[in-house]
Amino acid sequence: MNLLRFGHDTYGNRIIDGASWDLLPVAFWAGIAVIVVHLVVRAMKRGKGGG
Amino acid sequence: MASDNQKITRHAGIDRAFHWIMAATVLLLMITSLLPVLGIRFAWYGVHWVSGLLLTAIIAGHILRALFVQKPRVIMIAGADFKPRGAGKYTLPQKLMHLAWAVVVLVAIVTGLLLLRKAGVSFLERDPYVRTLAAWGIITLLHDLAALLSVFLVLLHVYFAILPEKRAYLRSMLKGSISRAELGQEHDLSKVDRGD
Numbered sequence: 304m305n306l307l308r309f310g311h312d313t314y315g316n317r318i319i320d321g322a323s324w325d326l327l328p329v330a331f332w333a334g335i336a337v338i339v340v341h342l343v344v345r346a347m348k349r350g351k352g353g354g
Numbered sequence: 355m356a357s358d359n360q361k362i363t364r365h366a367g368i369d370r371a372f373h374w375i376m377a378a379t380v381l382l383l384m385i386t387s388l389l390p391v392l393g394i395r396f397a398w399y400g401v402h403w404v405s406g407l408l409l410t411a412i413i414a415g416h417i418l419r420a421l422f423v424q425k426p427r428v429i430m431i432a433g434a435d436f437k438p439r440g441a442g443k444y445t446l447p448q449k450l451m452h453l454a455w456a457v458v459v460l461v462a463i464v465t466g467l468l469l470l471r472k473a474g475v476s477f478l479e480r481d482p483y484v485r486t487l488a489a490w491g492i493i494t495l496l497h498d499l500a501a502l503l504s505v506f507l508v509l510l511h512v513y514f515a516i517l518p519e520k521r522a523y524l525r526s527m528l529k530g531s532i533s534r535a536e537l538g539q540e541h542d543l544s545k546v547d548r549g550d
Binding site: 307310312313318319320321322324326327329330331333334335337338341 | 388391392486487488491492494495497498499502503505506507508509510513
C-alpha cells in the first residue's frame, strides 16, 4: 500500500502528486473500526449496568 | 424552578441552516471528488468548485457569527468538560468533533482556493505556472488528506448522531430545541442557563 502519489517534474525529478488513493479504504474502515469498538464498549458498560 | 420538560433553544434557525448546508456541500464535495477515484466517471469539476465556494462562503459567515454574535468560548475545550456533568452547551466529544471538522474543512478550503488557480474556473484564468509542480503536489496532498479525513469524520458524526442516547441532539439540530431533562444528563444546566 502506498501513502503518496508521485509524479515527475520537467527535469525528471520525482515529486509528490498527492495522497495515495490506497488510503481511501483505510479511512473508511478506520471509521467503521472506531464505531465497532464504541458499540462493543457501550454494550459491555450496559451489561454491567453502567448505562 | 424550571421543569424537566421545559424546552431550551439549543440551535437558532440560522445555525441549523448553516449546519445542514455545510453537510450538503461537504457530501457533494466528497461525492464529486471520491467517486471518480472509485472509477465512476462524470463531469465532476463544475459541481465540485461551486460547492467548494458555497462551503467557503457559509464557513466565513459561521466564523463571523461565532466571533461577533455568539460566544466562541462555549466551543473551546475547558477543564470542566472532563468532570461528570461539567459540560456547558457542548460536551467534550462534541467539542472534539467540532475541532476536527474545523481543521479538516479549513485545510480543504485554503488548499481548494489555491488549487482553483491551477485548474481554472469561469472567473479565474488557469495558471498552473504560478507555483512549482512540487508546491502544487504538497497543496494537493493536503487537499487529499482533508478529503480522506472527511470520510472518517462523516462516518463517526453520523454514527454518534443516530445513537438512541444521543438522538436528542440530532432532534435539536432539526427542530432547534431540547428538553432540560435531556440536556441535564450530560450538561451543567446552570452553565447552560448562563449561555455558557
